[in-house]
Amino acid sequence: MSKNPVFWAALAFLALLTVTNSFFIVDQREKAVLFQLGELKGKDYAPGLHMKTPFFQAVQRFDGRILTLDNQTENFLTVEKKNVEVDFYVKWRIADAAVYYRATGGQEIVASDRLSSILNRGLRDQFGSRTIQQAVADDRDAMVQEVEKDAASKVKDLGIAVVDIRIKSINLPKNVSESVYDRMRAERTGVAADLRARGAEDAEKIKAEADRTAQVTLANAYKQAETLKGLGDARAAEIYAKAYGQDAEFYSFYRTLNVYRESMGGNQNLMVLEPKGELFRYFKGAGSK
CATH class of the missing domain: 3.30.479.30 (Band 7 domain)
Incomplete structure (x- = not known):
């Protein structure tokens, strides 16, 4: 066996070349196909390490990303x-x-x-x-x-x-865009006008309904007020009647005092009456009583 170092170096290089050509690595971002003397032998290898026949088979890679x-x-x-x-x-x-x-x-x-x-x-x-x-x-x-x-x-x-x-x-193009935009503006304007008209119609309906409700509410309130007022007047008349029935003289005296208060209570009141009138009957003989 030869002891020439060049021979052993060449043999080692050939062995290394053979080993490196026996494997190939597919990156996860790649697609790979395998050829043997120009003929397709393998495709779509998964990412990782794969074997091939050295010197007779070759690998071509493509970008597998989007x-x-x-x-x-x-x-x-x-x-x-x-x-x-x-x-x-x-x-x-x-x-x-x-x-x-x-x-x-x-x-x-x-x-x-x-x-x-x-x-x-x-x-x-x-x-x-x-x-x-x-x-x-x-x-x-x-x-x-x-x-x-x-x-x-x-x-x-x-x-x-x-x-x-x-x-x-x-x-x-400019000549087309202007006409298209004009038509679109006209359509939008028509839609806006229709929406405003519908809104005005709904507003009038709501306003009329609110006015009607207000009138009905006021009428019901007036009716209830008049009813309560009538009941109050009736109750007052009933109380007056009972008071008159219990002591007619005192009732007459009380009513006369109210007349004095209402007619003579102000500073600007002026009345010209005969002292002999019925209104001043309680003034007569007031000193002796």
């Missing part, structure tokens, strides 16, 4: 033949690494271009079947859902999956 396709602004026509400028983006990831490689050669830019074409066709169909009002406000979410559903079946041939689609903005 990727973003931020598309350039595209122009679409609505059903009214009005042009709109749409800015959107899509989130996607590799679902099948083997299919992805066969369809795109493992090139992310190729996958992005083909995905962009699929989404553009889907959005063009959706905008082409709707008015500007529907596309901008009413059916925006439904439109995105339809595009996402249609794209999900078509991108399977690319080995990818659409995670999310979002429309960032829908802009109108």
Whole structure:
């Protein structure tokens, strides 16, 4: 056996190279496929350490994370033949690494271009079947859902999956936007006027009901007051009658004193009467009594 150190160094290097080429590591953020002399032998390896045949097998890795396709602004026509400028983006990831490689050669830019074409066709169909009002406000979410559903079946041939689609903005050319905004303002103005009219009508109804309730309440209160007043007068008359029946002379004297108090109690009262009148009968002989 040779004792040449160069030989042993070369042998050790070859052994090390053989060992290192017998294993490969797949990161959790990656998708990997295994080739043997250019032929696909394995796909979708789980994260971790794996074995392969050294020198005859090779591994190709792809980004397994969610990727973003931020598309350039595209122009679409609505059903009214009005042009709109749409800015959107899509989130996607590799679902099948083997299919992805066969369809795109493992090139992310190729996958992005083909995905962009699929989404553009889907959005063009959706905008082409709707008015500007529907596309901008009413059916925006439904439109995105339809595009996402249609794209999900078509991108399977690319080995990818659409995670999310979002429309960032829908802009109108100036000549279109002014007319659309005028129509929207007119519609909102009409709705506001209708709401104000309904509010005024409800206010009049409430006011009339409140006035009617107030009148009924006042009438009931007056009726109750008059009833109580009549009962009080009757009770007073009853008391007067009983008092008169017990001592007619004293009752007459008491009533006469009340007349004196009410007619002569003020400073400005002036009465011209004959002293012989019935009113002054209790003044007569007051000294002797």
